[in-house]
Amino acid sequence: MTAQPAFRADAHADRCTAEVVSVGEDGIRLSDTVFYPEGGGQPGDTGWLTWDGGTTVIRDARKADGPDTVLHVPDAEQPLPPEGAAVTAIIDWPRRHRLMRMHTALHLLCSVIDGDVTGGQIGADKSRLDFNIGSQHPDKEALSEALNRLVAEDHPVRVRSIAADELAAQSELVRTMSVQPPTSGGTVRLVEIEGVDLQPCGGTHVASTGEIGPLRVGKVESKGRQNRRINIHLAEE
Template sequence: MTELLFQQDSYLKEFEAEIIEISEDSIVLNKTAFSPRGGGLTSDQGVIIFEDGSQSDVLDVLSRSGKVFHKLSSIPKEEHIGKTVRGILDWERRHKQMRLHTLLHAISSILYKKYGTTVTGGNITPEKSRVDFDIDHLRQERVHEIETAIKEIIAGDHKVYVSFLERKEALSDPELIRTKVNLIPESMKILRIVEIENVDRQADGGVHVGSTKEIGSFVPLKTENRGKDKKRLYFTVSP
């Protein structure tokens, strides 16, 4: 099992850990601050520095069966198992994804509270993000309403908190599962809850900023009609 340090502290930029497994293209650590790909988010990137001073780029990060696999540009020999390494995140990439992820939660809350619609999909990359949802129309005046509401949330400097609940208690509250399909694995008995103060509260395992003010400026890029009542909004943040 790999301890997920980022779920306790999204601002952890460096960490030390022990190699517990080495495969053809990846290593598994006993703990990590690298957030894996999943839930619509791309993975963190960065570098792993070994005890002998050599280093390898972290190209991708995947989670399988409780282990986090760090895909590297070069793989150490098996004798490195049990050795300590230092991980350093590409912080610019990570922080951009934190900002976009918290923004997506804010958008989800606006869609749910103003229009009664749920998110059906999403994707976050450092370059741009998208959110899919069911709604009868997304004409310019409605896009403007959403944009105005988002700007108010960002300016409101709402704090973002993390807590943990037992699965049964969390699933008894429909407000915590805001996506159209519940993608939380049955094996997860304790759920992580991310709350944007006075805005949103959802079960979520990803990285977030500590306040909505840190999101920066919301930049809507374009909207798409994906079929009857199916809409898509592309967006990013600046600077």
């Protein structure tokens, strides 16, 4: 893999060229890829690999030997590219962009709820976070208003890094109790929504909150005595 794979270098890239490194029962490894592998609650990308004389449908992308090594899992009975072949990796961009919008929206949700995140799931149609907030039961209309205000303010979203030992001294930055911070070479990847939120995250995000579009808070559910599950949707749904 390159030092920074295409899906990290530019979350808005929908394709890249690469060489087939290996083809096995577990999937296809490439020298570079725009496919984000499942992790941190975000599903793996789907899409296609094309090469001279063939195309295969990729139904999932998963982590392999490290956080930036991706297994491209083809649909059953698909043609497979030969090792060493030059391919174009193409993601299902509309699906990915929805996941990016949703993932960034969950960061906004973290910023308006005072409590640790105990679980979550990112989907193209619906996403949710579980918060340890005791007996509180947040009002979904007030949450919708707060989230849409942050969207309308169009805060820039940036990626930066911090040394792992610095993060250990700033434990308040880690909001998600169930997912380990994304660490590589002694540094941790941070996603910053300017003036709103800063936390470790390995996922893909939009460039600014305005790109998310209007949001709607769905059900606020009790999941035990301490946990509340907050579901969000893109308002177009």
